[in-house]
Amino acid sequence: MVLEEKTTPVAGKGQVVVAVKSCGLCGSERDNYINGYMHHQGHEVAGVVTQVGTDVTNVRPGDRVVVYLTSFCGECTYCQQGLTTMCLNYPEKENLGWAYPGGFAEYLVTNAQNALPLDEELSFEDGVLLLDTLGTPFHGLRLARAEEAETALVVGCGTVGLGTVLILKALGVREVYATDLSPFRLEMAQELGAVPLKVPETPVLDFVKEKTGVGVDLAVEAVGNPSTLVQAIKAVRFGGVVLGLGEQPDDFSLEIDLEMRLKDLVTIRSWYFPVKEYFENMKLMKGGFFANKDKLVTARFPLEEMQTACDLFYEGKTNGKVLINFS
8 A cells, every 4th residue: 555645635516525534444445456446445434524516505514424335316216216226327336436536535525415414423433334334234134124034144254244144133033144264254243143154164054954944034145256145045945035245246157056946035136225225224323223333343543554454454364344544
């Protein structure tokens, strides 16, 4: 990592400048960290508005906000319902940290409608957690009607997988199993209420079927690998639900064998979350629904120690969320 001095960005029409207070590292940035990218990333951002451009009415300087990842028009039929991930005018998405510079900087500029209010009762770290770590899995779990499940398997315990475990237990799912290659992450999953399954020592499919008799009601894939998606499909019972949260390769293929074809299962593929759910989740957080949320953050660094943060996170030496915090 290299630190550079740049001029503070200026808000244009319909834009705001945000002074970043906290920004989370995400596994989706790993390839660009390794191979290089055209600008700095960081897309899990909470901060304070310092400047507004013309035609901005939803926020003012001094407002505490989080920055919503993806661009949306705010006018199409889906945006009018708060279903911003379905925006008809941004079907290919323009995302913070990819389309334009992100939150690994003291200031960033973004569209004003992407600056969502953060309640005064919540911390900036809470704001970061409300984005990818909790918002993304909760959207998929809502689609999967996870509250109806008695048993669930989470394949992959990165931060999204750990957020999934936390939410499943908060929803009252009786038995949650979790699997990962990292002993650190499995330890965290156990702290959040899951039964940890070490791989490859534990034959996951045999264990799940032995425990449940038929397979789990819900299996969540949070790795982004075709083989782990197959594992999730094979772990669910007949008529079960498979939720894909991990970002699979663009060219991946899935071979469906006879066992999988005969299951009458439901498969759901979800991505991020619509704006309307952010406000629902913020209300839940204020009410204590995410009771173990503070356990999810396990390392904090200033921007000057970004290299140390990346070494820790990308080498799998931490079991939870790694944050870059700004004074």
